[in-house]
Amino acid sequence: MKAWTYSEYGGIEVSKLESDFEAPQVKEDQVLIKVVAAALNPIDYMRRLGNFKATDSPLPVILGYDVAGVVVKVGSKVKDLKQGDEVYGDVIEHAIYRPTKFGTLAEYTVAQEKFLALKPKNLDFVQAAALPLVxxxxxxxxxxxxxxxxxxxxxxxxxxxxxxxxxxxxxxxxxxxxxxxxxxxxxxxxxxxxxxxxxxxxxxxxxxxxxxxxxxxxxxxxxxxxxxxxxxxxxxxxxxxxxxxxxxxxFVLTSDGEVLKKLNPYLESGIVKPVIDPKGPFPFDKVNEAFSYLETNRATGKVVIYPFP
Structure with missing residues (x-):
């Protein structure tokens, strides 16, 4: 699959678009997601810079925490989600402590069911992708x-x-x-x-x-x-x-799909709204341009990546 990865720590130049990165295997408590949209967070580039290398997973790593997409495969112990469900979430449980190597800036990603919620019905994938981590x-x-x-x-x-x-x-x-x-x-x-x-x-x-x-x-x-x-x-x-x-x-976030489920009614009623930077969304092949913009600290709300291959 195509994926944005880095194999060494450093600036934006270490982030590369690979065309044949091995897709993740689904564990029994996970689902495989076809990524439709993803969002960037400062934690992404802090991790890429090596700020958390003492507790990071082994390189290479796929960038990205936030995802909105469609479930294409479910593990044997997944209870509530099924193939075809439109979901969103932060796929990495602990942002800086042993985060998974499979982020969301790829054609496919995996996540434990407990990190995900059904996408609010009134939001498109771009809007949903802007929400989970923040x-x-x-x-x-x-x-x-x-x-x-x-x-x-x-x-x-x-x-x-x-x-x-x-x-x-x-x-x-x-x-x-x-x-x-x-x-x-x-x-x-x-x-x-x-x-x-x-x-x-x-x-x-x-x-x-x-x-x-x-x-x-x-x-x-x-x-x-x-x-x-x-x-x-x-x-x-x-x-x-x-x-x-x-x-x-x-304070450091622990990803929790139950929070998303609890807040979905506020999102679906329109009381709480995602905030997406007007310069975006950036297409998948412009991820490094999107990171360059995010790192200026001038973004309003979230920088979103869409469409994906």
Missing amino acids: IETAYQGLEAAGFSEGKSLLVLGGAGGVGSLVIQLAKHVFGASKIAATSSTAKLEFLKSLGADLAIDYTKQNFEDLPEKFDVVFDTVGQSDRALKAMKEGGSVIVIVGAATPPGFS
Whole structure:
């Protein structure tokens, strides 16, 4: 099958399109998926750079975590999914601890049934592919921070893949009392459209200088020292990029299809929406161009790859 792989750690130049990579074999608790669309995440290029090489799987590795596609084969112990089902999910259970070598930037991928959910009926494959890793990170992260109805939230990097879902889930699923978020000047109205009550232009204002403090600060950009200054006494700072300064804490996603199933009603009703960068989707043969764009840190929402061969 065709697949985007790397056999050594490094910059974008080590990512190669192979035309005859061996397709994965389906284990008894897995399904084989014909990939229709996939999405890129910063964790992809961090892994390619070798940031997690001590716990990585042996090279070569196929890039990609997020997938939306069609089940073409099921293992003997798969209970709920069947051939022909349209599914989506994050196929890698632990993002940085022994991740599988078979990612999603290939014609076919495999995943354990527990990582997948049926694709929301109202979403196309491109929209569905934009969701799994970021919506699970947003949901699990808010839970880990003890966020609940009536609490206030500050999101650092509200226009990004995770941040755009944190705002929506905090408002519509968790019942936030107030949501503030940071972005560049051009994206302030976008933050408000997602549900932010206060949009902060980080090029003009230091969020930590606000007189108001927040129950939870969700840091998607790696500014935990500053984030602590915006936290209420007894609050929480959750960090998904870089090191966390105590009492802030680092959070790494564990893929879980049950989260997708729980959130599907919000997606199918249109209350929560995927956010796809307008420069995309990028076709399968332009994956490296898509990564180059993602690595500028200017993307709004998710960078999606579509169509596939």
